[in-house]
Amino acid sequence: MIVVENLQKTYKDGTKALNRISFRVDKGITAILGRNGAGKTTLTRILSTQLLPTSGKAYINGIDVVKDADRIRESIVSIPQEGKPIGLLTPMEHIIVYLCARGIREGDAKRLARKALNDLDIIEEADKVADDLSGGTKRKIFVAMALAAGADTIFLDEPTTGLDPLSRIEVWHAIKKIKGTILLTTHYVEEAKALADSVILVDSGKVLAKGKIGNLIRPYSRLVRIEGIKTGKKTFKLGNLDISYVSKKDANKYIGKDGIVIRNFDLEDIFIMQGAEGVEKERNDGREDYVD
Amino acid sequence: MSIRSALTFGFYYGWSSLRRGLVYSILVMLMPLSFLFIFGILSISSATSEFSSALLPYALVGGFISIVAGSSLETMSDGAFLRIELKFQDLIIATKMSMAEYMLGLGISNAIFAMPGIVIYAILASFFNIFTPITLLVTILILVVLTLCTTAMAFLLSTIPSHSRNVWGLTSILSLAFTIIPPIFYPYTILPKPVLYLLLISPATPAAVFMQGLTGLAPFDVNMLYVLLAETVIYFLIAKRFAKWRQD
Numbered sequence: 206m207i208v209v210e211n212l213q214k215t216y217k218d219g220t221k222a223l224n225r226i227s228f229r230v231d232k233g234i235t236a237i238l239g240r241n242g243a244g245k246t247t248l249t250r251i252l253s254t255q256l257l258p259t260s261g262k263a264y265i266n267g268i269d270v271v272k273d274a275d276r277i278r279e280s281i282v283s284i285p286q287e288g289k290p291i292g293l294l295t296p297m298e299h300i301i302v303y304l305c306a307r308g309i310r311e312g313d314a315k316r317l318a319r320k321a322l323n324d325l326d327i328i329e330e331a332d333k334v335a336d337d338l339s340g341g342t343k344r345k346i347f348v349a350m351a352l353a354a355g356a357d358t359i360f361l362d363e364p365t366t367g368l369d370p371l372s373r374i375e376v377w378h379a380i381k382k383i384k385g386t387i388l389l390t391t392h393y394v395e396e397a398k399a400l401a402d403s404v405i406l407v408d409s410g411k412v413l414a415k416g417k418i419g420n421l422i423r424p425y426s427r428l429v430r431i432e433g434i435k436t437g438k439k440t441f442k443l444g445n446l447d448i449s450y451v452s453k454k455d456a457n458k459y460i461g462k463d464g465i466v467i468r469n470f471d472l473e474d475i476f477i478m479q480g481a482e483g484v485e486k487e488r489n490d491g492r493e494d495y496v497d
Numbered sequence: 498m499s500i501r502s503a504l505t506f507g508f509y510y511g512w513s514s515l516r517r518g519l520v521y522s523i524l525v526m527l528m529p530l531s532f533l534f535i536f537g538i539l540s541i542s543s544a545t546s547e548f549s550s551a552l553l554p555y556a557l558v559g560g561f562i563s564i565v566a567g568s569s570l571e572t573m574s575d576g577a578f579l580r581i582e583l584k585f586q587d588l589i590i591a592t593k594m595s596m597a598e599y600m601l602g603l604g605i606s607n608a609i610f611a612m613p614g615i616v617i618y619a620i621l622a623s624f625f626n627i628f629t630p631i632t633l634l635v636t637i638l639i640l641v642v643l644t645l646c647t648t649a650m651a652f653l654l655s656t657i658p659s660h661s662r663n664v665w666g667l668t669s670i671l672s673l674a675f676t677i678i679p680p681i682f683y684p685y686t687i688l689p690k691p692v693l694y695l696l697l698i699s700p701a702t703p704a705a706v707f708m709q710g711l712t713g714l715a716p717f718d719v720n721m722l723y724v725l726l727a728e729t730v731i732y733f734l735i736a737k738r739f740a741k742w743r744q745d
Contacts, residue, residue: 217745253591256744274743275593283591285584293514305505306594334517350588360591 206231207252207358207386212261214247214410222247224410225261234380234387236401238394238472240481244410245390246286249362252388253283265358279308282351286362286390289343290335296322296346297331303350314353321353325379341372348379361389365396394472404472408481418472425470425478429456432466435487441477442485448477503598507605515609525567526614529560532682533621552683557627558708559681560618565640566676566701568611569647570668572603576655577664579603596742597733604648615640632711639704639711639725646700646729647675649736656741675699680706684715700728 207230214223222244237245250256252263254274263270270277290299300318305311322328325345335343344364351359364380365373377399380389391397397404398418406413406421414421431449436459439450450470459465477484515522533556539549580586589599622628628636654671658664679702680688688696696702703721710717 250587250744254743255587255590278591278593281591283588285587288584288588289582291510291514291579291583291585293517294509295513298509298513302506302509303588303592305502306589306592306599308499308502308593310501311505347588 206266207388208262208264209248209252210262212248212251212263213259214244214251214256215259222410223251223258223261226407226410226412228405228412228415230386230388230403230405232386233402234389234400236397236404237388237390237407238392238397238404239390239407240392240476243392243407245392245407246362247410248407249283249286249360249388249390253281253360254278255283280357281360282354282356282358283360284347284351284362284364287366288347290338290346292336293334295332295334296327296338296342296349299335299346300350300353304353307354317353317355318349321349324352324382325349339372340368341375344368344372344376345379348376348383351383352379356385358386359383359388361387363390363392365391365393397472406472406475406479408476408479413479413481414475421475422470422472425450425474427452428470428474429453430468430470430474430477431456431459432468433464434459438488439478440487442487443477443483450474450478499594499598500601502594503601504605506594506599506602507609510602511606511609514606515612519613521568521571522610522613525564525571525611526560526617528567528676529556529563529614529618529682532556532563533560554625554627554712554714555684555709556682557618557622557625558712558714559705560621561615561636561640562643562681562701562705562708563676564611564614564618565608565643566647566681566699566704567672568607568614569604569644570651570672570675571607571610572600572648572651573655573671574664574668575607576600576603576652577658577661580656581659581661581664590742596740597737600648600652600736600740601645603652604644607648608644611644627712635711636708639707639722642725642729643700643704646725646732649729649732650700653732653736653740675701680709685709686715697724697728700725700732703728 210227211225212223213225215221226248237248239245247256251258252270254270254277257271265277265281268276297318300321301311301314304314304317322331325348327342327345330338330342335346361380365376368376380400389400403417405415428450431451432446434449435447436449437451437455441448456467459467480486536549536552536556539545540553654667658667679696679699681701685693685706703725706718707721707725709715
């Protein structure tokens with residue numbers, strides 16, 4: 206279990222990456238969903254003992270991540286954002302080196318590495334150098350590290366960024382094989398929906414909303430998003446794009462009109478409704494009208 | 498400190514990379530071999546023969562220092578590459594492996610890259626009867642200490658730049674300052690004392706001065722051994738204190 210209380214991080218250049226963020230994460234996969242610069246990586250780095258917070262507290266299974274980093278490191282795996290394998294090493298060698306860094310003996314590391322590679326169906330590529338592997342397989346090496354380590358808490362920072370759609374599906378399938386408490390950061394709504402039991406929406410270092418995906422969307426289930434026109438009681442501007450939220454019934458009159466796009470309400474709409482950075486509220490008189 | 502995890506990392510990263518690509522290994526022996534070649538060629542010509550013949554043994558002894566210091570300095574590029582481009586250091590920070598173990602692992606991997614060059618120079622040195630069994634043993638110890646000292650300094654510097662390009666430039670500058678300017682390929686006795694003391698900032702200097710004395714090429718100065726050992730401790734402590742690991 207991960208508990209975060211009023212965690213704040215201000216970098217030396219004055220950038221406020223986390224602004225008194227608080228949440229609790231239980232066993233299973235939780236996605237931290239947010240845009241680039243929302244504070245996701247800062248949060249992951251603090252929780253995985255790579256970075257010290259400016260203030261606030263964070264605990265993993267009751268252990269303080271700041272005061273007791275060495276104990277935390279025994280029970281976590283942290284796969285960094287844009288982590289790449291070492292070109293001249295094989296997947297097998299990567300996992301052995303990683304497990305030995307975790308204090309596991311080389312003989313046991315070899316056995317665990319082979320099992321993890323087998324579980325992820327990349328055993329045939331165990332002895333190929335990483336430079337010769339596909340993008341998806343390269344990312345799977347990191348998932349295999351997490352799987353082989355058998356850690357209790359796993360941090361995956363944007364594990365599929367830059368991958369093609371099919372490779373992403375492969376990596377998602379691999380991630381699902383990891384057990385424990387998994388905190389996954391992503392800026393892809395579909396990734397959060399494909400993998401996570403619950404989500405935490407963050408923007409500008411703050412929590413905008415948190416909970417099960419269905420529970421977050423349900424209050425707005427009668428709404429659709431209309432792009433390209435200002436209409437109704439809830440209108441926003443994202444850059445030059447006019448966005449309006451109307452009931453499905455009211456949206457019918459815009460079907461087929463030039464320059465207008467109608468979409469079902471989804472997680473990204475919560476960012477817009479909650480006034481994420483870069484979204485200009487024009488009219489927004491509460492969501493209560495639309496709650497089922 | 499767990500030497501085992503450092504050895505495993507050093508072995509896999511060094512040995513596996515070496516057997517799949519010898520380029521780095523050739524690179525670190527290129528400069529000393531070039532000096533040896535130039536002195537060798539010049540020693541044939543009657544106009545420069547006396548001067549160059551006298552420098553040949555220095556180039557041979559200095560070659561060991563140059564290869565070890567040069568390959569250890571590569572820890573800077575390596576460490577920065579693993580940290581900035583591959584995020585490998587981030588992966589390791591969140592494990593039980595300490596900064597000192599990681600640094601040592603990088604040092605071991607680069608020492609493996611120095612091995613082919615060391616073997617070539619050992620063969621050349623045997624032709625010229627440079628070493629006795631005792632001086633050979635002491636030389637090996639000096640090279641081990643030099644590896645540790647240079648690695649600590651290089652690792653510290655690897656954690657500072659935020660862009661890889663800056664690291665490449667810094668490595669080239671330090672390679673020049675630490676392995677060409679010091680008295681590695683020429684007798685330390687020709688240097689004015691203040692310059693020699695200034696050059697002691699490079700661990701290659703006390704190592705080279707000690708080796709020149711050990712092999713009878715120049716007056717023996719045992720104090721240089723103490724300087725090298727003191728520098729190793731100091732650079733290690735500075736790296737431990739100031740290298741960026743868990744960040745503020």
